[in-house]
Amino acid sequence: MGHLNNYSVLFPPWYCPTWSLQFDAFKVDRYINSQPNSRPDQGSPDVAHSGVPGLIPGVSRAGVPVWDYITFPSAMIAAANKGKGWHLMTAVEWAILAEWSRLNGTMPHGGNANTNPPADVTYTSEVAQLDAHLHGENAAYHRALPGTGPNTWAHNHKENGVWDLQGLTWQWLMGLAGVGTDWTANGYPRILAKTDLKYGTSAFGRGTISGSGGATPTLTCDGAGVNWLKAWTADEFNTMYIYIAEAAAGAGAWYTITDTTATTIILTAADAPGNGTATFYVAKVISHDITAGMTSGHNILTLEDANADLKPFAIPATADATGSNTYGKDIYYYSKGAETAARRGGSFYNVASAGVFALDLTSRGDANIDLSFRACKCL
Numbered sequence: 354m355g356h357l358n359n360y361s362v363l364f365p366p367w368y369c370p371t372w373s374l375q376f377d378a379f380k381v382d383r384y385i386n387s388q389p390n391s392r393p394d395q396g397s398p399d400v401a402h403s404g405v406p407g408l409i410p411g412v413s414r415a416g417v418p419v420w421d422y423i424t425f426p427s428a429m430i431a432a433a434n435k436g437k438g439w440h441l442m443t444a445v446e447w448a449i450l451a452e453w454s455r456l457n458g459t460m461p462h463g464g465n466a467n468t469n470p471p472a473d474v475t476y477t478s479e480v481a482q483l484d485a486h487l488h489g490e491n492a493a494y495h496r497a498l499p500g501t502g503p504n505t506w507a508h509n510h511k512e513n514g515v516w517d518l519q520g521l522t523w524q525w526l527m528g529l530a531g532v533g534t535d536w537t538a539n540g541y542p543r544i545l546a547k548t549d550l551k552y553g554t555s556a557f558g559r560g561t562i563s564g565s566g567g568a569t570p571t572l573t574c575d576g577a578g579v580n581w582l583k584a585w586t587a588d589e590f591n592t593m594y595i596y597i598a599e600a601a602a603g604a605g606a607w608y609t610i611t612d613t614t615a616t617t618i619i620l621t622a623a624d625a626p627g628n629g630t631a632t633f634y635v636a637k638v639i640s641h642d643i644t645a646g647m648t649s650g651h652n653i654l655t656l657e658d659a660n661a662d663l664k665p666f667a668i669p670a671t672a673d674a675t676g677s678n679t680y681g682k683d684i685y686y687y688s689k690g691a692e693t694a695a696r697r698g699g700s701f702y703n704v705a706s707a708g709v710f711a712l713d714l715t716s717r718g719d720a721n722i723d724l725s726f727r728a729c730k731c732l
Contacts (some may be wrong), residue, residue, distance in 0.1 A: 357412060359414070361381060361413060361507050364378060364380070364381055364450070367666075368546070369453075371452055373546070375456055375549065378732050379731060379732060380729060381728075382442075382515075382728050383500065383515055383518050384516050384517065385499045385524060385725050386411030386412060386431070386432070386631070387414055390418060391417040393416060393418070394485055394489075395486055396418030397418075402421075403422050403423075403424070404457070405430075405603050406434060410432075410439075411728055413728070414499075415516070416482065416498050418487060419484075419522055421722055421724060423525075423720055425598075426598035426603060426717065429441045429525075430598050430599065430603075431634045437506050437579075437581055437625070438552050439729070440527065440558065440559075440730070440731045442727050442729045443557065443634075443729065444528040444666045444667075444695050446550065449497075450557045451518070452667060454509070454711075454717075455679070461477055461505065461510075461514075462505045462519070462707065463518070463698075464517070464520040465520035465699055465702070467493075467495045467702040468642065471511060474509060479503050480567055481498065481501040481503075481506070482498045484496045485487075486540060487722055491719075492682050494701070496700075497517075497521055500516045505620055506540070515677050519681075519711065520698070521700065522722075522723045522725040524697055525695070525725070526623065527545070528545030528557070528634055529666055531543070531666070531692065532692050534608075536693070537690070541618075541638050541641065541643075542639055542643050544636060544674060546636055548731075554585060556583035556635040557582065557634035557635065558633065559574075559632045560572045560573050560618075561573050562581055562626050562628050562629060566655075567623070568622050568623075570619070570620040570623075572607075572619075572633065573616060574617070582693070584615055585613055585616070589613050593609075593610050593636065593637045594635070595610055595620070595636075596634055597631045598633070600631075601626075605717060606626060608621065608624045609624075618635070639662045639663060641662070642646075643668050647672055647687070649685070649686050650685075651672035651673055652674065652675060652676025652684055652706065653669045653677065653682070654671040654673055655670045655671045657666060663671045667712075667723050682705060684707070686712070687712075687713070687714040688714065691713040691716040692717060696712075696715060697711055698711055
């Protein structure tokens with residue numbers, strides 16, 4: 354299978370004073386994920402550009418090209434392929450790291466200048482190793498290899514931190530999306546059903562679908578096989594929505610939940626996500642327009658810290674053409690013309706607009722040079 358050593362960091366339980374919220378501990382990959390057989394001169398040996406991951410897991414490893422050209426549902430699958438508890442980083446986990454960094458004065462620098470050698474556009478003496486594989490594909494691309502910059506490119510400005518949360522690539526996140534007319538007409542987001550990050554009770558994971566297309570299509574999470582073992586509260590997700598990455602031939606699709614038990618979620622009769630493995634997350638709609646008064650491409654002034662539902666997602670509340678130094682003058686993009694998923698961090702060519710708070714709500718089917726992912730693990 355290749356190089357499966359995976360380097361991660363334990364983020365301990367944390368009370369966030371900004372949001373007055375306590376968060377669970379979790380593991381987070383130190384580096385943007387790569388393919389298992391990647392080498393410094395080869396970035397896509399296991400899965401071709403825009404290809405489906407199958408059973409191939411992402412691997413957190415420094416010094417090799419990131420796994421780019423990957424869609425949102427494929428990123429969910431590749432992250433979960435690492436084993437039980439592993440999942441695509443959620444929008445909550447990213448927000449925790451971003452706000453922790455801001456409060457501790459260590460918002461990460463990164464490779465956002467598109468120069469050779471790769472550098473931070475503000476801290477120009479901070480350089481990293483060039484991704485020679487990508488540079489060979491296009492001589493205009495100067496992206497860094499993950500984990501090869503100075504310590505200031507980690508969330509805590511230390512070698513043992515989480516690296517490259519800004520620059521290199523935008524990184525897909527699970528648990529923040531714009532869907533259907535709620536989004537296109539009103540700007541209402543779908544957010545993770547709860548901020549619980551524990552293995553047994555979180556609103557995401559991997560299970561198995563049975564009865565697809567029948568009277569009671571059922572997602573089972575009973576610990577057998579690939580299934581996570583859940584201990585949900587009866588009815589807690591009823592009328593909410595579930596996103597299943599493997600549905601629609603791997604393009605992913607949303608379904609409405611009709612019933613919840615400790616280890617199962619029942620979909621609406623005749624829903625047909627397909628029987629078999631299902632990598633999923635559960636979401637609820639928040640009736641608050643996160644595009645009101647905004648212009649896509651403006652820079653962040655404030656976050657939704659006063660909104661009880663939205664504050665743990667670090668979603669912009671106001672923005673303008675300049676932005677605030679508090680949030681690095683990071684950029685906020687959104688598209689209301691498509692069903693979207695969240696990506697954060699900015700890419701190797703986004704210069705000063707890249708940053709740990711940068712947010713782009715874009716089509717979940719996108720797969721290009723500046724899209725990648727990292728994984729986290731529930732405890």
